[in-house]
Amino acid sequence: MTTGSIEAGEAKEAKSEGGAASKAGAAAKEKGDGKGKADAGGPSIVTLRKISRSFQRGRETIQVLDGLDLEVPAGSFEALMGPSGSGKSTLLNIIAGLDRPTTGDAEVAGSNLSRMSDGELAKWRSQNIGFIFQSFNLIPVLTAAQNVELPLLLTHLSSDERKKRVATALRVVGLEDRMEHYPRQLSGGQEQRVAIARAIVNDPKIIVADEPTGDLDRKSADDVLTLMERLNKEFHKTIFMVTHDPAAAERASVQRRLDKGALQ
Amino acid sequence: MNLATYARRNMFRRRWRTILTIVVIALTVVIFSAIRTVVVAWSAGADEAAQDRLATRHKVSITMQLPKRYIDDVRAIPGIKAASWAVWFGGKDPKKRIPFFATFAADQHTWFDVIDEMKVPAAQLAEWKTTANGAILGDVLAKTLEVKVGDRLVITSDIYPGDWEFKVVGIYEATRKSVDRNTMVFRWDFFNNDPRASFSREQIGWMMSRVSDPRKGAELSRQIDKIFDERDDQTMTMSERAFQLSFLGAFSAILKAFDWISVGILLIMALILANSIAMNVRERTHEYGVLRAVGFSAGHVRGFILGESVLIAALGGVIGVALTVVLINGLLGPVIEESMAAFFPYFRTPPSVLLMALGLALALGVAAAVLPARRASRLKVTDALRRLD
Amino acid sequence: MIPVQYNIRSLMVRKVTTAATAGGIALVVFVFAAALMLGEGINRAFGSSGRQDVAVVLRNGSDSELSSGINNDLVNLLKGQPGVSPDRAGEGGVPAVPGVIGEVVVVVSAEIDDGSGGTTNVLIRGMPAGGMAFRPEAKIVSGRAPAPGSNEVVVGKSITGRFKGISPGQSFDLRRNRPLQVVGVFEANGSAYESEVWGDLDVIRTSLGRSAGVSSVRVRLASNGQFSAFKSAVEADKQLGMKATRESDYFRKQSEQTSGFLVGLGIGVAILFSLAAMIGAAITMNGAVANRSKEIGTLRALGFSRLSILISFVLEAIALALIGGVIGTALVMLLASVEVSVLNFQTFSQVVLSFRPTAAVVVTALVFSGVMGLVGGLFPAIRASRVSPVEAMRA
Incomplete structure (x- = not known):
């Protein structure tokens, strides 16, 4: 398990020191110059081949995805747009290992997801994927810090180590002063930033975001998107975001459109 | 924080639901323990019966009597250490301070040697042997009838007419908790000489014998019955335990009903607990989806649900057991032992019942969580995330 | 709303x-x-089973027929008490109905016929001739009525088949070599009588060795209203040492x-x-x-x-x-x-x-x-x- 790059990034930011260890290698270099809006030339971190996904509703079979191919280079920030029912969320779920294609191969972060059991997928998710949901999905009975700490409970880290990481993640999202607040004591924007801290605390390779700004006002949405950009550029996270919001899509380096189960 | 923190917080998320569920479990544990205590207390006398004692009664009917000379035949059998006899008197308190108590006339020379768990001080026993109308009472009965040694006591009988006057010469003490402390014993010769009992003259109700070797009990029982087999009045001899059970056996329908009732209360407990857990799980389905997305496995979700259910059941069970100890063993038991001593000389919840109640609560805690846990862990993460209710 | x-x-x-x-x-x-x-x-x-116009007479101090005992000669004394209906002679197929009957009541051990080997007590009532006619609610539903003075008995509907030996066609002993033969089943309007076994007074009394007396006496009253007159007359006579209860009240109690x-x-x-x-x-x-x-x-x-x-x-x-x-x-x-x-x-x-x-x-x-x-x-x-x-x- 690769850990520590968030701290490393933090350190770089704080002390303005260069050359911190980074696992995102080539992509990092390319983005280092600030242009960043590249068809990042790094190796693919997501490779989907001939993906189909159909659902059974009663007797009817609904074909949501049909023979879809997709490559996402490591370190890119991609936005996926498309009308409701186009299969955006299904595609996102397949990348995140929450759903499995009916046919086709999904290789994400070096693992072939199609061949993994539910248990293996859960473990894989905890190490490789950070989630950002539209409705934040914080656990209401836990404080901000405890919410962020939740995924770390699946690791063998010591309590002190976990605390350190939680503090770092919350500092990255700018909420170090809200650690002991409960979700209901936070604004929508703050809740989503806590959710982002939860998504990065495990130092995943990929962050998937499903309409991360859907429940937010413009100002909070901008803050969240800026934060995501920073995660992409400074911490070299690959981000795959489903959104309806053109302004949000604008911030990504690659925009894709999905319509009727196929990428345009 | 650790996973237990999350589980604990979850437990009191619907505070009243959890508290009420715990209250129900505690309540049902108390009810269950009380019912089992009745069953246990009911047969306590029989369970504690002496192993080395045989009881002989009339074969046809408990109300029919045997000739007194039968005792000599029994005493003559090798292996019988001692034997004594008694006649049921059906005594009643004319002032009705107690609805029912056991009264019988017994042989003053041998009775307390054979029934040695009723302890009478030697001086009082000697006094009894010289006082024709002397009576010996249990300490609880003496208190109820407001008499002490030396007092005059008048009782009536359900069977024999008129007022019967006795002199209280002794108080026996119970050396075993199953001994009825509400019994009155007086002299058989006094009874036998009274004209009002003329139709029972030289008749006895039952015989109690001590055997030298308890393992030979069954054999000796057969031997006794065989002696009288050719006579007009045949006997039925059994161990004291069987003798007592033959009285209790008549209540078997009620005891059976008690068994069903204890199953019923457990069912209600299970239904309510399962409902609470199912409601919790239903409301948190979305959250379980989030946990799964973050990387928790289906096993974790099952564990959370099962753990919460068992914890609630355990809390309710422990509170219920504590309440049982306080309510039954502390408050109710002593009252019942005094007022209903004929039926329940010893009314306390034994540890075995408390353990069983706690164990069943825990088992039901597991059972109640099985279905909701299975459903929640089998639900697809994507479906769970979509559920918002 | x-x-x-x-x-x-x-x-x-x-x-x-x-x-x-x-x-x-x-x-x-x-x-x-x-x-x-x-x-x-x-x-x-x-x-609902006891009758209003029947009085149950027990020995003073006894609460039930089981513990009560009354001497034979006292039974006849009751016939002369106020309010007692005289014996009615039978005519044209209608059986004779006595005004006063003395009965013996005893419980006997019976083995429960469920394979458990457990025993319990069954109530047996020995009644004189006319005992069944005394209770118009009682009817034979299968088999026949016992022949008077014989060792035949009938068993109540509720307990038929529950105990060993106490079912039609079977027999049981009250005393050695004196079997009672079950010849029929009776019902009595769902009353407690249906849990009893009925036989001949003298046969049962002899079997029990209790020829001296009866357990209880039942008295048919000329009318419902005669009960208090009868009761006070009986209870006033200290010689008798008896008490009277309406049968309906007796059952309820x-x-x-x-x-x-x-x-x-x-x-x-x-x-x-x-x-x-x-x-x-x-x-x-x-x-x-x-x-x-x-x-x-x-x-x-x-x-x-x-x-x-x-x-x-x-x-x-x-x-x-x-x-x-x-x-x-x-x-x-x-x-x-x-x-x-x-x-x-x-x-x-x-x-x-x-x-x-x-x-x-x-x-x-x-x-x-x-x-x-x-x-x-x-x-x-x-x-x-x-x-x-x-x-x-x-x-």
Whole structure:
């Protein structure tokens, strides 16, 4: 398990020191110059081949995805747009290992997801994927810090180590002063930033975001998107975001459109 | 924080639901323990019966009597250490301070040697042997009838007419908790000489014998019955335990009903607990989806649900057991032992019942969580995330 | 008012929760209704069976025929007492009916015929000639009546087939080599008599070695109203040392302890159970209120008053409890064919009781379940009525 790059990034930011260890290698270099809006030339971190996904509703079979191919280079920030029912969320779920294609191969972060059991997928998710949901999905009975700490409970880290990481993640999202607040004591924007801290605390390779700004006002949405950009550029996270919001899509380096189960 | 923190917080998320569920479990544990205590207390006398004692009664009917000379035949059998006899008197308190108590006339020379768990001080026993109308009472009965040694006591009988006057010469003490402390014993010769009992003259109700070797009990029982087999009045001899059970056996329908009732209360407990857990799980389905997305496995979700259910059941069970100890063993038991001593000389919840109640609560805690846990862990993460209710 | 269909639909949507809660209530109602039905069964066996115009005479101090004893010569003295109906001679096929009968009553051990090897007591009544005619409610339903003065007996309908040897065609011993032959089965209007064995007075008395007397005397009165005259005459005569009770009262008193114990026990258990079931209903209704706070807010915003919200939720709780009540009452009807053999404390013998369903039992059971719903649902309903429309809509 690769850990520590968030701290490393933090350190770089704080002390303005260069050359911190980074696992995102080539992509990092390319983005280092600030242009960043590249068809990042790094190796693919997501490779989907001939993906189909159909659902059974009663007797009817609904074909949501049909023979879809997709490559996402490591370190890119991609936005996926498309009308409701186009299969955006299904595609996102397949990348995140929450759903499995009916046919086709999904290789994400070096693992072939199609061949993994539910248990293996859960473990894989905890190490490789950070989630950002539209409705934040914080656990209401836990404080901000405890919410962020939740995924770390699946690791063998010591309590002190976990605390350190939680503090770092919350500092990255700018909420170090809200650690002991409960979700209901936070604004929508703050809740989503806590959710982002939860998504990065495990130092995943990929962050998937499903309409991360859907429940937010413009100002909070901008803050969240800026934060995501920073995660992409400074911490070299690959981000795959489903959104309806053109302004949000604008911030990504690659925009894709999905319509009727196929990428345009 | 650790996973237990999350589980604990979850437990009191619907505070009243959890508290009420715990209250129900505690309540049902108390009810269950009380019912089992009745069953246990009911047969306590029989369970504690002496192993080395045989009881002989009339074969046809408990109300029919045997000739007194039968005792000599029994005493003559090798292996019988001692034997004594008694006649049921059906005594009643004319002032009705107690609805029912056991009264019988017994042989003053041998009775307390054979029934040695009723302890009478030697001086009082000697006094009894010289006082024709002397009576010996249990300490609880003496208190109820407001008499002490030396007092005059008048009782009536359900069977024999008129007022019967006795002199209280002794108080026996119970050396075993199953001994009825509400019994009155007086002299058989006094009874036998009274004209009002003329139709029972030289008749006895039952015989109690001590055997030298308890393992030979069954054999000796057969031997006794065989002696009288050719006579007009045949006997039925059994161990004291069987003798007592033959009285209790008549209540078997009620005891059976008690068994069903204890199953019923457990069912209600299970239904309510399962409902609470199912409601919790239903409301948190979305959250379980989030946990799964973050990387928790289906096993974790099952564990959370099962753990919460068992914890609630355990809390309710422990509170219920504590309440049982306080309510039954502390408050109710002593009252019942005094007022209903004929039926329940010893009314306390034994540890075995408390353990069983706690164990069943825990088992039901597991059972109640099985279905909701299975459903929640089998639900697809994507479906769970979509559920918002 | 919020339409009740809204509540019914809410219950149907939450199937598992509704079923679990109603199931608990059904169990309570089952126990409750079973106790009531047993009470009705006991009433029928004891309460309705004795006759108003028959007096039971026992020895002073005895509460039951079993412990009572009366000398033979005293029986005849009773014939001359005021209010006693004279013997009626039989004519044209109508049997003779005596005015006074002395009977011997004893319990004997009987082995229960269920393979358990357990024994219990059965009540045997030895009656003089005319004993059956004395009780017009008694009828032979199979086999025949015992021949007078013989060793033949008839067995009550309730206990036929329950004990070894006490069934038609079989025989049992009261004393060595004096078997009693069972030749028929009688019924007696569901009364406690149906748990007895009836035979000839002299045969049974001889078997028991009790030729000196009888247990009790029954006296046919010229009319109902003659009872007090008879009673005071008998009880005034200290020589007799007897007391008289109306047969109907005697039976009721015989069952009082047993009936009070059994019915009290059943209802006590049901009430304890109902505490748990009511809390169960409260938990469910509380959950319903919490899950529907948005809905409640909307209703309030639409203009429904606090009171109508309160009533709506109380009605929902009552509907929920009634589902359980109906299920419990339906299930308890299965007991209607079940008979239980219990010990009558007074006679120390077995009586067979049945569970009797009556309209009153059904209504009481349903009302009981409704009350459980009302009590369990009240606090959640109050909570619902306090939901603020503004807050609920925002949540």
